Amino acid sequence: MTPEPEKLAKRQSWAMPKRCSPPRKDPLFRIIEAEIGMPELMAVLALSGEPRALSLLDLLNDPAYSCHTLATLCRRVGLTFIGLVDIYRRVQISRGLIRIANHLPDIMEDMAIDSLSRNVTCHGCDGSGRVPVDSDHDAVCADCGGSGVLRILGDAASRKLLMQVVKAI
Numbered sequence: 001m002t003p004e005p006e007k008l009a010k011r012q013s014w015a016m017p018k019r020c021s022p023p024r025k026d027p028l029f030r031i032i033e034a035e036i037g038m039p040e041l042m043a044v045l046a047l048s049g050e051p052r053a054l055s056l057l058d059l060l061n062d063p064a065y066s067c068h069t070l071a072t073l074c075r076r077v078g079l080t081f082i083g084l085v086d087i088y089r090r091v092q093i094s095r096g097l098i099r100i101a102n103h104l105p106d107i108m109e110d111m112a113i114d115s116l117s118r119n120v121t122c123h124g125c126d127g128s129g130r131v132p133v134d135s136d137h138d139a140v141c142a143d144c145g146g147s148g149v150l151r152i153l154g155d156a157a158s159r160k161l162l163m164q165v166v167k168a169i
């Protein structure tokens with residue numbers, strides 16, 4: 001065999017579907033398999049909706065390609081290592097945004113509660129409205145004016161943020 005056909009065969013080996021790829025050929029793709037795992041990777045590919053990701057998923061599900069490495073299949077559909085990681089990153093960000101959104105109702109309710117003004121018992125008179133002047137006399141509490149309660153305004157920052165959220169300001 002002359003050197004020239006050998007070079008050609010080596011260069012085109014990725015495009016030959018019946019030939020198994022050499023095992024442990026591409027360390028970067030092995031990182032993906034180790035860190036993400038194939039079941040999770042396949043779920044991510046399906047969620048991404050990206051045409052090349054869906055093509056890769058088809059190949060991964062095809063028994064005819066079961067002996068090919070992930071690296072080989074990615075090359076076949078035109079996906080680089082960085083491209084595959086980017087698909088994973090975007091799906092994970094979408095998942096994170098959905099988890100954040102799941103908490104939004106509770107967070108907004110907390111914000112509304114923090115925004116509410118409330119009455120508390122006056123600490124100056126313990127709610128009686130009067131404070132002792134000497135052993136025989138008392139007087140109207142200067143803190144609460146004799147009502148026994150103090151009005152605490154809702155948190156200003158929460159109020160402002162809440163109004164911005166509901167687009168009232």
Ligand SMILES: [Zn+2]
Nearest residue numbers: 122125141144
């Ligand atoms: Zn008072």
